[in-house]
Amino acid sequence: MIAFEDIAVQLGGRIVLEDATFTVHAGELVGLIGPNGAGKTTLLRTALGLLKPVRGRVEVAGLIGYVPQRHEFAWDFPISVEDVVMTGRTGRLGLLRRPRTTDWEAVDEALERVRMTDLRTRPVGQLSGGQRQRVLVARALALRPAALLLDEPFTGLDVPTQELLSELFLSLAREERAVLMTTHDLAGAMYGCDRLALLNRSVVAVGTPEELAERDELWMRTFGISPHSPLLRVLKAAA
Numbered sequence: 001m002i003a004f005e006d007i008a009v010q011l012g013g014r015i016v017l018e019d020a021t022f023t024v025h026a027g028e029l030v031g032l033i034g035p036n037g038a039g040k041t042t043l044l045r046t047a048l049g050l051l052k053p054v055r056g057r058v059e060v061a062g063l064i065g066y067v068p069q070r071h072e073f074a075w076d077f078p079i080s081v082e083d084v085v086m087t088g089r090t091g092r093l094g095l096l097r098r099p100r101t102t103d104w105e106a107v108d109e110a111l112e113r114v115r116m117t118d119l120r121t122r123p124v125g126q127l128s129g130g131q132r133q134r135v136l137v138a139r140a141l142a143l144r145p146a147a148l149l150l151d152e153p154f155t156g157l158d159v160p161t162q163e164l165l166s167e168l169f170l171s172l173a174r175e176e177r178a179v180l181m182t183t184h185d186l187a188g189a190m191y192g193c194d195r196l197a198l199l200n201r202s203v204v205a206v207g208t209p210e211e212l213a214e215r216d217e218l219w220m221r222t223f224g225i226s227p228h229s230p231l232l233r234v235l236k237a238a239a
C-alpha cells in the first residue's frame with residue numbers, strides 16, 4: 001500500500017500541495033484526477049522520494065515501480081525492448097553491472113505480463129505509442145514492485161489501446177499491488193478505476209466513481225467548472 005499522510009510540498013518557494021492524505025491499498029487501482037498544475041506529478045515524485053515534503057510523510061510497503069510520461073523517455077536511443085526493461089532492474093548504470101539469471105527471469109516475466117515477448121529484440125524507436133507504454137510498464141514491473149505509480153499512461157493513445165492498458169492496470173492491481181495512476185481521461189477513470197482521488201493543490205475528495213459521480217460540487221471545486229458544465233453529465237453516464 002501507499003499511504004500519504006498530511007503531505008505538504010514546497011516548490012520554488014511556494015506551497016504547491018498541502019493536506020494530502022489518502023491511502024492506496026494493495027489490490028486497488030486509484031486514479032489521481034485534477035487540472036493542470038494541481039500537484040499530481042508532485043505527489044508521485046514525493047512518493048518516489050524525489051521530493052521531500054515540508055510536512056507529513058509517505059509510507060510505502062515494499063518497492064515502487066514508476067512509469068513516467070512517455071515523452072520523458074529517449075525513444076531514439078538505439079536500444080532493444082528487453083534492454084530497456086532490464087534497466088528497470090539495473091538502473092542507469094545498467095551497462096556497468098552484468099545482469100544475473102534472476103534479472104533475466106524478472107525481465108522475461110515482465111515482458112510476458114505486458115504481452116511484449118514477441119517484440120523483445122525490436123529497437124524501441126520502432127514501436128507504436130501503445131507498445132512503448134507497455135515497455136515502460138514492463139520496465140517498472142521488472143523490479144517486482146509492491147506499488148506502481150503511472151503518470152498519464154493514456155495520453156496520445158487510441159481508445160482500443162487505452163482500454164487494453166486499463167484492463168492491464170486493473171489486473172496488475174488485482175495481483176495485490178497498490179496502483180496509483182494520474183490521468184486526464186475522466187470518463188476512462190470513472191469506468192476503470194476502483195477509487196478516485198480528486199486533487200487541486202489539496203485533496204478535495206476520495207471515493208468510488210459511483211460515490212463521486214453524484215457530488216457535482218466536488219468536481220466544480222476540483223476543476224473550477226460551472227454547474228452547467230457538460231463534464232458533470234459525462235461523469236454520471238460513465239460511473
Ligand SMILES: Nc1ncnc2c1ncn2[C@@H]1O[C@H](COP(=O)(O)OP(=O)(O)OP(=O)(O)O)[C@@H](O)[C@H]1O
Binds near residue numbers: 011016039
Ligand atoms: N521545479 C519547480 N519549481 C517551482 N514550481 C514547480 C516546479 N515543478 C512544478 N511546479 C509547480 O507546482 C505545481 C504542481 O505541478 P505538477 O506538475 O505537480 O502538476 P500536475 O497536476 O502534474 O499538472 P499536469 O496535469 O499539467 O501534469 C504547478 O503550479 C507547477 O507550476
